[in-house]
Amino acid sequence: MGTLSCVAIKTRATTRVAPTVEIMVEICHVNQIFIAIDKYAKMKVDAKLIAWMREIRRHIHQNPELSFQEFDTARYVTKKLRELEIPFRKGVARTGILAWIGDEKPDSPCVGLRADMDALPILEKTGLPFSSSRDGVMHACGHDGHVAMLLGAAALLKKCHIPGRVVFLFQPAEESEGGAREMVADGALEGVDRIFSGHIDRHFEVGEIAVQPGLICAFTDEFRITIRGQGGHAAKPHETTDSIVVASLLVMSIQTLVSREVNPAFPSVITVGKISGGSAPNVIAEEAVLLGTIRTTHSDVREKVIVGLKRMVMAMEDLYNAETSMELVPGYPPVINDQAATELARRAALAVVGPDGVKGLPYPSLGGEDFSFYLQDIPGCMVRFGARRPDLVSAAAHSPRFDFDERALPVGAEYLAQVALEAMKA
Numbered sequence: 001m002g003t004l005s006c007v008a009i010k011t012r013a014t015t016r017v018a019p020t021v022e023i024m025v026e027i028c029h030v031n032q033i034f035i036a037i038d039k040y041a042k043m044k045v046d047a048k049l050i051a052w053m054r055e056i057r058r059h060i061h062q063n064p065e066l067s068f069q070e071f072d073t074a075r076y077v078t079k080k081l082r083e084l085e086i087p088f089r090k091g092v093a094r095t096g097i098l099a100w101i102g103d104e105k106p107d108s109p110c111v112g113l114r115a116d117m118d119a120l121p122i123l124e125k126t127g128l129p130f131s132s133s134r135d136g137v138m139h140a141c142g143h144d145g146h147v148a149m150l151l152g153a154a155a156l157l158k159k160c161h162i163p164g165r166v167v168f169l170f171q172p173a174e175e176s177e178g179g180a181r182e183m184v185a186d187g188a189l190e191g192v193d194r195i196f197s198g199h200i201d202r203h204f205e206v207g208e209i210a211v212q213p214g215l216i217c218a219f220t221d222e223f224r225i226t227i228r229g230q231g232g233h234a235a236k237p238h239e240t241t242d243s244i245v246v247a248s249l250l251v252m253s254i255q256t257l258v259s260r261e262v263n264p265a266f267p268s269v270i271t272v273g274k275i276s277g278g279s280a281p282n283v284i285a286e287e288a289v290l291l292g293t294i295r296t297t298h299s300d301v302r303e304k305v306i307v308g309l310k311r312m313v314m315a316m317e318d319l320y321n322a323e324t325s326m327e328l329v330p331g332y333p334p335v336i337n338d339q340a341a342t343e344l345a346r347r348a349a350l351a352v353v354g355p356d357g358v359k360g361l362p363y364p365s366l367g368g369e370d371f372s373f374y375l376q377d378i379p380g381c382m383v384r385f386g387a388r389r390p391d392l393v394s395a396a397a398h399s400p401r402f403d404f405d406e407r408a409l410p411v412g413a414e415y416l417a418q419v420a421l422e423a424m425k426a
């Protein structure tokens, strides 16, 4: 990185963490911000940049917006980009933003860094002083932190002479509608060679980054099954076909799909998340509707589960004299981290958190992540940023008490800046 004009700070992990490893980290200086690595090899940005990122995180947390409604969030992000004098295009994928720095020569390397911006339809119960000001909408997945991290990375990289171009993708609608797909359709990946991102994760400690090649998030598919019977009097079941009984039996049958038909070496799950039907205690319901999701980690398993589910639904017709229909809504493809990009991510993580801080993922998450849409076009890697708050171990992501340790913000910013530099070197 001899071409960097930014301040290069040589830092040394302590013998406790890395007895033989000396980490050379090239970090930019931002408004005289000093960066170093402490004894746990965690990157330390000085108080000014930390405060800047924390303010961003808290502002966004307090003003959450649902998928494709991130108008205020986008306005706020563009304000911060203006502060950094970074050019941008807004209105990408409706409420997304593309920003960029570096040269625009066609043969220069170009790296994409992505953050998602949307919140969830949850009534916040954290009691934080910067709790949501919008009832029923909450940042319960850490996307407020992701935006702050990406702006922090932009601040760091802006001060560098970078040997290429970095594109910052502030993406809407990760939680529900696949905003990434629209970002791609809107040209967000034009000229981008590789893309990187990270997600806050309370399963890891602050100062840890989990880097794993291959599949890290599942296929997600949703289904809607309708069962139609013959309604009637609750006391005269012999004159009816009870759709609620049929629905109940179907739910129990579905449990054997994963446990008896899928190779147990491939993690998979089917969950019926909602059942509706019936109108009164003394009325046999004519119709019942089941809504659920299928999560799989292998395309063959996905196919097998879908075929098996259809078979079981159809079987209800003959078994119980009911009519059925099933609608399958394909969700996000799986996130599959590219091997070479993962190696770059690992190098960047090492530079930021040292060898003890770099973790793997022992098993894939069966959650969905629309980062996968970018990876269908170009190689890239998504990592997890440790952000556990020990006092909130039971407050899972997507729960009303979710919060994360804000000391993860500078780690994320440093990683994103570093991985961009690593990718441009490659």
Ligand SMILES: [Zn+2]
Pocket: 140, 141, 175, 397, 398
């Ligand atoms: Zn989420």
Ligand SMILES: [Zn+2]
Pocket: 141, 142, 143, 174, 199
């Ligand atoms: Zn998320």
